[in-house]
Amino acid sequence: MDRIPGSTNELGDETAPGTWRRPDRPLFDPPRLRTGEQGERKTTWMELFFDLVFVVAVDQVARRLEGGVTGSAVVGFLVLSVPVWWAWVGYVYYVDRFGTDDLSDRLVTLVKMGLALTLALRAQDALGAGAAGFALAYGAFRLVLALSYAHAARAAPQARGASSRFALGYGLAALLWLVSAVVPAPGCFWLWGAAFLVDVGTPLVLAGWNVRFPPNTGHLQERFGNFTLIVLGESTVGVVEGLRQQTQGPAAGIAALALLLAFAVWWVYFETSDGAPVQAVREGRTGPYNVWLYAHLPFTVGIGAGAMGVMHAxxxxxxxxxxxxxxxxxxxxxxxxxVALAVINWAYATSGSRWHVPQVGWNLLAGALALVVAAFAGGLPALGVMGLLTAAGLLPVGLDVWRRAQRQGR
Structure with missing residues (x-):
């Protein structure tokens, strides 16, 4: 393969990290069905850029808990977390199916990034005075996705039927979101619920699409991994902001323990990461894949809520x-x-990866111990609570290291 003059990079066909865009690639490359392509497919720089921007919206939703841990704040956080996460998933799956990273793809992604920042701007008062602005931004985001599928239906004939149905379902949901912007509360929130049901129901009705045109195993696994990594990194911002307000000795100890707990979450997720559930779709088994996919929602919610919990501690x-x-x-x-990590590991195990079976129990044990701390650690100072939770989180890490050492005869 040719190389770039004066460089060690090959003239690859992709704009993935570590590659270079061919100078003779067309600026406009129509959507094409990519699920059947052979070889490794990497995340592009533009996808990573989008994830970095989108995480701002995730962070702003979590910051509804910053002012105080009240029932209304928790409910608002949960209610908004679901559609925001779903918006990211919709983008990921379109790109996995049809993304070509041409000029039009990049410009559409740029528009979505702007809408994601608008969601972030409106997240704090999305259930109050900012409801109309949030609905307009979210509806526009989904409308762009629907139009992308409509474009793919014309450009990729082999997937025209499914793409047209995705465009119709997502377009209807987008319309409901946009209409809700001019409907006063509480009617607007009923429309939100109806729109979200249409949004989620569309891929469920078209579930056979995944079997006929399965996702790219490596690309999808990497997309979810990158997003998880960015969310974990963003969660440490709360630690820094908390330390700015409270610099006494216990606060530094809490921050150190929080970093250690984040390390434990990172270890369990990435050390056991496996593409088996996505690969199972190619064999016609969608159950483990769906479990793996939707378990990432509570996992992401838990990371965001945990960051705010550390700030309060x-x-x-x-x-x-x-x-x-x-x-x-x-x-x-x-x-x-x-618990979400246990479910993710269970999806790995039911996909045929028996190595993950013990990890399911270890993660459930860590989750149970955390609930014991919640219920029975009243009266302990923040440092003590943080220490107990960190110990619970490190338990599955220690057991995983021990098992690997045993396997290697050490």
Missing amino acids: IREAAQPALSDPSRWLLAGATALCF
Whole structure:
């Protein structure tokens, strides 16, 4: 293969990290069905850029918990987390199926990035005065996705039937979101619910699409991994902001333990990452794949809530006891992360990867211990609660290291 003059890079066909765009590639490359392509497919720079921007919206939704851990704040956080995560998933799957990273793809992605930032801007008051702005941004985001599928239906004849139905379903959902912007509360929220049901129902009705045109195993696994990594990194911002307000000794200890807990979550997710559920779709088995996909929602929610829990713990570092709402937020988020990780590992195991079977139990144990801390650690200071949760999170890591050492005869 030819190389770039004066460079060690090959003139590859992709614009993935570590590659270079061929100078003779057309600026406009119509959507084409890519699920049957052979060979490794990497995430493009533009996809990574989009993820970095989109995580801002995820972070702003989580910051609804920053002002205080109240029932309304928690409900608002959960209600908004679901559609925001779903918007990211919709983009990922379109690109996996039809993305060519041409000029039009990049410009459409740029528009979606702008809409994602608008979602972030409106997230704080999306259930109040900012509801119309949030609905307009979300509806526009889904409308762009629907138009992308309509374009793919014309450009890729072999997938025209399914693409047209995706365009119709997502377009109807987008219309409901846009109409809700001019409907006063509480009617607008009923329209949100109806729109989301149409949004989620569309791929469920077209479930056979995944078997006929299965996703790219490596590309999809890498997309979810990259997004998880960025969300984990963003979660540390709360630690820094908390330390700016509270710099006493216990606060630094809480921050160190929080970093250690984030490391444990990172270890369990990435050390056990496996493309088996996505690969199973090619064999006609969609159950493990769907479990793997949807388990990422509570996992992402848990990371965001945990970041806010750490922030509150640092703020209360000097108090004799961590308040009950903050303790439940922090411990509950930790439990949610590890239960979601257990479900993800279960998806790996049911896809045929027996190595993951013990990890399911270890993660469930960590989640159960976190719930015990939530229920029975009342009266402990924030540092003590954080220490117990970190110990619970490190348990599956230690067991995984021990098992690997045993396997290697050490």
